[in-house]
Amino acid sequence: MRLIEQIRNTLPPGTRLIEPFAGSSAVFLNTLYPTYLIADINKDLIQLYQHIQQEGMGFIDFAQDFFQPEYNNPATYNHLRNEFNSTSDPRRKSAIFIWLNRHGYNGLCRYNASGRFNVPFGRYNNPKFPLTEILVFHQRAQSAKFLCDDFRNIMNQARPGDVVYCDPPYIPLTQTANFTSYSSSRFGLAEQKELAEMARKLARNGIPVIISNHSTTLIQTIYAGAQTHHFDVQRNISCNGKNREKASELLAVFT
Numbered sequence: 001m002r003l004i005e006q007i008r009n010t011l012p013p014g015t016r017l018i019e020p021f022a023g024s025s026a027v028f029l030n031t032l033y034p035t036y037l038i039a040d041i042n043k044d045l046i047q048l049y050q051h052i053q054q055e056g057m058g059f060i061d062f063a064q065d066f067f068q069p070e071y072n073n074p075a076t077y078n079h080l081r082n083e084f085n086s087t088s089d090p091r092r093k094s095a096i097f098i099w100l101n102r103h104g105y106n107g108l109c110r111y112n113a114s115g116r117f118n119v120p121f122g123r124y125n126n127p128k129f130p131l132t133e134i135l136v137f138h139q140r141a142q143s144a145k146f147l148c149d150d151f152r153n154i155m156n157q158a159r160p161g162d163v164v165y166c167d168p169p170y171i172p173l174t175q176t177a178n179f180t181s182y183s184s185s186r187f188g189l190a191e192q193k194e195l196a197e198m199a200r201k202l203a204r205n206g207i208p209v210i211i212s213n214h215s216t217t218l219i220q221t222i223y224a225g226a227q228t229h230h231f232d233v234q235r236n237i238s239c240n241g242k243n244r245e246k247a248s249e250l251l252a253v254f255t
Contacts (some may be wrong), residue, residue: 001253003231003233003249004026004027004030005212006022006231006251007027007212007215007251008030008031009163010210010229010253011027011031011210011220011228011249012163012208012255013163014033014161014162014163014208015033015034015035015119015161015162016033016034016035016036016037016161016162016163017036017037017066017162017163017164017165018033018035018037018039018154018155018157018158018162018163018164019036019037019038019039019164019165019166020039020040020151020154020155020164020166021039021040021151021166021167021168021169022038022039022040022045022046022049022146023045023167024122025038025042025049025137027101027154027165027167028140028144029069029136029140030230031136033143033146033163034039034143035144035145036143036145037038037144037147037154037157037162037171038144038145038146038147039146039147039148039149039151039154040148040232041148041150041151042148043110043148043239044050044093044094044117045097045109046099046146046147046148047090047093047094047136047148048097049096049141049146050146051090051091051230052134052137052141053120053138053141053142053144053146054236056138056161057085057092058094058122059094059186060131060134060135060138062091062130063095063098063099063129063134064129065095066080066095066098066099067127067128067129068104069097069126069149069182071103072103072124072126072127074121074123075123077103077104077121080096080099080100080119080238081100081117081118081119082208084096084097084100084117085097085162098129098130098134100117100119102124102128102129102130103122103127104119104120104121104122104145105119105120105122105123105170106122107122107198110204112243114128117121122255141232151166151195151198152194152198155199155202155209158202158207160184160205160206160207162207163207163208163210164199164202164208164209165211165212166195166199166203166208166209166211166212167211168187168191168192168195168213169187170212170213170214170249171192171214171215171216171218171219173214173216173247179210192219192222193222195211196211196223196226196240196252199211199226199252199254200225200254203254203255204255208253208255209252209253209254210251211223211226211251211252211255212249212250212251212252213249213250213252214247214248214249214250215228215230215248215249215250219250220250223250223252225253225254226252226253226254227252227253228250228251228252228253229250229251229253230248230249230250231248231250231251232247232248232249233247233248233249233251
């Protein structure tokens with residue numbers, strides 16, 4: 001995560017960290033709050049986190065069996081992707097989810113409008129099972145509660161003593177860069193504004209909220225009244241890997 005150190009330096013102390021947009025859970029894994037409420041609208045992601053939390057090595061051994069060298073080909077990838085999209089076995093689906101993440105193009109997690117995972121094959125030489133990372137996650141997860149729910153419902157559970165960190169889908173830098181298909185649910189301008197208003201509401205009740213996003217004129221307007229910290233980060237502006245430019249991101253602190 002590009003801003004992890006800046007985020008850690010910005011987060012105030014508290015008894016519980018709430019993350020309504022868990023994603024990779026990098027902030028959860030790199031902070032030391034007594035307890036956590038980790039949530040995401042992506043059911044597949046939360047289901048995976050729950051399996052790791054509850055089963056530990058039993059699930060790890062099961063998931064690791066998918067990482068066979070002979071499976072690393074487009075035909076098997078497409079077969080397992082189709083199974084992932086159709087199976088009603090939550091444990092098997094979570095194991096395949098790890099495999100797809102390691103074998104899919106650029107580690108993307110992307111769904112089409114019908115809610116089907118549609119990342120293409122990545123063509124990597126020998127993807128490794130992330131054993132160390134999952135063992136660490138299992139250990140840390142014992143102090144966390146994982147929920148699949150909308151950010152509104154999660155933020156409404158916040159109480160004094162909590163700290164809320166939000167990493168929503170970023171507002172696009174250009175009109176042609178509107179990537180919102182991390183889940184099949186849309187997160188557009190109306191949701192960006194609603195998130196900021198909920199942050200103001202919680203801050204008025206003594207609950208600090210920190211939000212990360214692109215540092216655009218529109219976002220700075222939406223986050224009016226918050227203290228903002230700006231950072232330049234290296235990123236790809238286009239699909240051309242050689243076209244790397246600095247882009248500005250921010251952390252908005254509502255207190």
